[in-house]
Amino acid sequence: MEEIKASMAGSVWKINVSVGAEVVEAQDVVILESMKMEIPISAVGNGVVTELKVKEGDFVNEGDVLVIIE
Amino acid sequence: MVTKLLIANRGEIAARIIRTCKKMNIPCVAVYSEADQNAPYVSMADEAYLLGGPKVNESYLHVEKILEIAKKANCDSIHPGYGFLSENADFARSCSRAGLTFIGPNPDIIEKMGNKVEARKLMEAAGLPLVKGLSRPLINLEDASKSAAEIGYPVMLKAAAGGGGIGMQAVWNEEDLIAAFSGNQKRAEMFFGNGDMFIEKLIEKPRHIEIQVLADQFGEAVYLWERECSIQRRNQKVVEEAPSPFLDEDTRINMGQSAVRAIKEIGYQNAGTIEFLVDEQQQFYFLEMNTRLQVEHPITEEITGLDLVELQIRVASGEKLALTQADIKREGHAIEVRIYAEDPVTFFPSPGTITSLILPENEYIRHELGVHGASIVSPFYDPMIAKMIVKGDTRNEAIDNLSSALEGYQINGIKTNIPLLLDISKHPAFREGDTTTDFIDKHLKN
Incomplete structure (x- = not known):
């Protein structure tokens, strides 16, 4: 299991994957938006999305878990 | 005449404009979003009105609401600051339709300068050298x-x-x-x-050097020397200084005179900035024109002793320029650093709550602040929360003063770029004036 975490505080602008989707290393899974900047958050390994912890528009803090992949 | 002014902006620039209003005895009105209720500028203004929610389209870009407040508060003028609606030609037109003086140039020029190909054509015809x-x-x-x-x-x-x-x-x-x-x-x-x-x-090893210009409604115009803004991250400025450590005196005057000729040619009014790229041989090329007050305008004020916001208000009121080119002095050296709420290494934004703010104080230090010691820095707006401007009789003295001021500048609770600014101020390449646009990548990234 791998937790994909927010690298900064901001709002969830886009979620590029859904539960069951296969992701590969370095693929952008979520795009956060903060202070006029969009920051893509990418997967660190290959796997399948098992849970989305956030939805678009949510506010997250640095270190919050966004997506879980197995 | 400007008898009552609404400031369609937030943060440090709103506070900056309010200061000049107080000096000129012009009543001023602030507008704010729900996220900015406790911002310092809101309590500094004579009156303040809530615009709406924290998102920019519910607040600082909400044209109808801003015009409605201007009317309700009996304002006759609007200062747009920088960013937000400052370079929005339709907003400038809406202001004049509502009988309000927009403190800036006329809408057609704003529109043309907003498109890079159009701006190139216009300035080429006005005689500026292009890349x-x-x-x-x-x-x-x-x-x-x-x-x-x-x-x-x-x-x-x-x-x-x-x-x-x-x-x-x-x-x-x-x-x-x-x-x-x-x-x-x-x-x-x-x-x-x-x-x-x-x-x-492609201009190799370019420097980013800009000329501040000011024109009245009667065709008179002057330049207020240059600012060098080469040190950038993500193509946004971090450190600015005046005068440029690179330009020779002939090039400096040539750039200023060319800029004045060009703005007279296009019939420009109010304050503006012409940005140039300058190559290693001191050849300069038009890059773009900003038709508004610039973030880094204080360094020009520090070396000339002039108040640019006051001059903007005066020319927008229909006053003739009281200054000739010969009246515009240049004394000492000024450096501005932009304080960003961001990680100093990755440059990722760092919103949050400030738990304490300790500012260095000295006669050579000027602060422009968008926050106080308990501010919430929200994720909705630009990460720049403050600016510090430091002066010296010489560039070396200004750099020494900058380093010691930054050592005393403390913001706790959020991450800021102060460590990066300190590294820049102490770097031998900065001291030598080796300030090309790749400075941070070249000297501070391993």
Whole structure:
């Protein structure tokens, strides 16, 4: 299991994957938006999305878990 | 006449404009979003009105609401600051339709300067030197490749509607161009809704040097020397200084006079800034014109002793320029650093709550603040929360003063770029004036 975490505080602008989707290393899974900047958050390994912890528009803090992949 | 002024902005620049209003005895009105209720500028103004929710389209970009408040509060003028609506030609038109004086140039010029290909054409006709390139969009890859060969590699591939460093790529040969063309076109289409690309000769080791100009409504204009703003991250300025450590006196005067001739030619009014790229041989080329007050205007104020906001208000009121070129002095050296709420290494934003703010104080230090010691820095707006301007009789003295001031500058609770600014101020290459636009990558990244 791998937790994909927010690298900064901001709002969830886009979620590029859904539960069951296969992701590969370095693929952008979520795009956060903060202070006029969009920051893509990418997967660190290959796997399948098992849970989305956030939805678009949510506010997250640095270190919050966004997506879980197995 | 400006008898009551609404400031359509927030943060440090709103506070800056309020200070000049107080000095000139002009009552001023602040507007704020729900996220800014406790911001320092809100309590500084004579009156303050809530615009709406924290998002910019519910607040600082909400034109109808801003005009409604201006009317309700009996304002006759609007200062747009920088960013937000300051370079929005339709907003300037709406102000004049509502009988309000927009403190800035006329809307047609704002509109033309907003498109890079249009601005190139206009300034070429007004006699400014341009980087060798095309003043028209590229038709296709074949056209791009033919044009690049004519101009000579390396070239810069740019989006016509681009800004903020997006849609721009240096290309060193035909192979690179083929690889870059369609991707950049798609990106421009996606970001700006306009895939038009154009091409310019790449200036190697460029410096970013800009001329502050000011014109009245009677065709008189002056320049207030230059600012060098080469030290940038993500193509946004971090450190600015005046005078430039690089320009020789002949080039400096030549740039100023060329800028004044150009703005007279196009009938420009109010304050503006012409940005140039300057190459290693001191050749200068028009880059773009900002038709508003600039973030870094305080360094010009520090070396000239003038108040740019006051001058903007006076010329917008219909007063003649009381200054001739010979009246504009240049004394000492000023450096501005922008304090960003961001990680000093990755430059990722760092919103949060400030738990304490300790400012260095000295006669050579000027602060421009958008926050106080318990502010919530929200994720909705630009990460720049404050600026510090430091002076010295010489550049070396200003740098010494900057380093010691930064050592005493403490913001707790959020991450800021102060460690990066301190590294820049203490770097031997900065001291030597080796301030090209790749400074941070070249000297501070391992």
